[in-house]
Amino acid sequence: MAPMIAKLKKMVEGFAKPELKALLRSVPKTNAAVKRITGLRRDEMKEKCFELIENGDILSKTVFELYKKRTEQLVLKQFKIGTPHATVEQTLTTESTAVVAEDDKECQEVPIDLSLSLSPLPSCSSADVVASKLDCSVISAGDQIENNFFVGSPFYELRAVISEFTPLQSLMTFTLTPEHAAEFTQAGFEIQVRFCKLNSSGSFNGEDAYPPKLKLKVNGCVVPIVQLYDEMIDLTATPVTLCHINSFRPNRLDVSWNARRGDGIWVISMYLVKMLTTEDLLERMRCKGVRLEKATIGMIKNKIGKKASDSMYIVSVRCPIGKARMSLACRALSCTHVRCFDARTFLESQEKHPFSPLRCPLCCKRVDFDDLRIDEYFQGILEELSPKDGNKIKIHFDGTWLPDN
Ligand SMILES: [Zn+2]
Known part of the structure; x- marks a missing residue:
């Protein structure tokens, strides 16, 4: 056969x-x-x-297109999520093909056009959810869309999906739509591709993963493939930023990797993203509102209550990262420790490694940017605590405190 x-x-x-x-x-x-x-x-x-x-x-083209649609639908079904793009009319700009990524030269050399032309971003339910979270974001809320698939970095805001999951091919082409090209030419915008492996049911774990021995070229220029070192999970893949992209002409993507039969399906997807700075994220954090004083006092009561009601809790107001006194006391809602860290220092250190997972600098648990809040109780202490009183405080059962010097 x-x-x-x-x-x-x-x-x-x-x-x-x-x-x-x-x-x-x-x-x-x-x-x-x-x-x-x-x-x-x-x-x-x-x-x-x-x-x-x-x-x-x-026609093989018909089989490929149905197969591609099926793969995407299986992923959506696996996560039991709606797609924010469901109301968007998606059209392939040229004939597209998709095949199983295996070590078959005849099959891999069929060129594939990755370009998905999206109409103006919809005001659908998912966009509304994001808009309410980012009520006073620096970018107009109506333009927000949500990346449903990958674990995202808070330093990259997803602006458009250029290509949904597509089985990996050795030769691919894509052309930016005029709308995407107009954004891409502005400062701070990037085109990123992400790789992952779907298992036989079409699901994946939300993390980037590189195919073995991945090599990538855009318009003939080599794209560096970086592996991220995270002390908790060892080496991991990241989104790959494409350079040397033609904004208004077709682009060629050459991919080579060492595929093995029965090794799942390697897929690629492409996104237009906007880089955000620490200042952008601090502004968003402020907009989310503070963690209320009574919530922190309740936590303190719980901690002290386990000992004796006349006990006091000694806490440092230094940031565990910069070692200086905090100026913007911050915590993750998911953390259970009383101590805080400095929001600006934390985000600035994270900005140097924007793809690293966010981890609480005190308990090392993975945290979500959406769960970070300014702590009203500690912020009040920072405003009252004189520099000559040192950087430790004693907290009573009822939340009253005094310098520990
Ligand atoms: Zn923590």
Whole structure:
């Protein structure tokens, strides 16, 4: 059996009834094999499709497109999430092909166009959720869209999905839409690609992962592939920023990797992102409101209550990162320790490694930027505590405090 026919049949093997029906309907009605397809069981439809593939009556392009759609839908289903792009009319700017990423030269050399043309960003429900979270963001809330798939960095704001998950190919092309190109030419915008591996059910764990021995070129220029070292999870992949991109002309992406059969499906996706600074994030943090004083006092009561009501709690007001006294006391809502850290110092240190996961500098737990808050109780202490009183305080059961000097 020719390798391409085997590959097409392998893709069709997993198709559900609606996809099989769409495939059969793509065949001209003059073909006797598709005259009666209503009432057929899935297995019967599949057998018919196999026969048509072997006879060359089904276009490989149609199989590839259905396979690509199915892969994307499986991911959405796995996460039980709606897509914010569901109301967006997505059109492939040119004919697109997608194949299983395996070590088959004949298959990998089919060029694929990654360009997805998105109409102006929708005011759909997911966008509204983001807008309410970022009520006074520096960018107009109506333009926010949410990255449903990957664990994101707070330092990169997703502006547009240029290409959804697409099975990896050795040669791909993409052209920015005029809207994306107009944003991309502004300072602070980047095009990023992200790689990950889907398992057989089409799901993945939300983390970037590089295919083995990945090499990438954009328009003939080598793109450095960086691995991030995180002390808690060792080496990990990151989004890859593409350089040497033509804003208004087609771009060529050459990818090589060491694929192994049965190793899952490696996929690539492409995004237009805007870089944010520590100042941007501090502004967003302020807009979220403070963690109320009574919540912190409640936490202190819990801690001291486990000992004796006349006990006192001694806490440092130095930031564990910069060692200087905090000026903007901050905590993650998910943390249970009383002590805080300085918001600006924390974000500035994180900005140097924007793809590193956010970890609380006190307990090392992974935290989400959306869970960071200015602590009203400690902020009040910082305003009252004189520099000559040192950097430690004693806190009583009821939340009253005095310098520990
Ligand atoms: Zn913590």
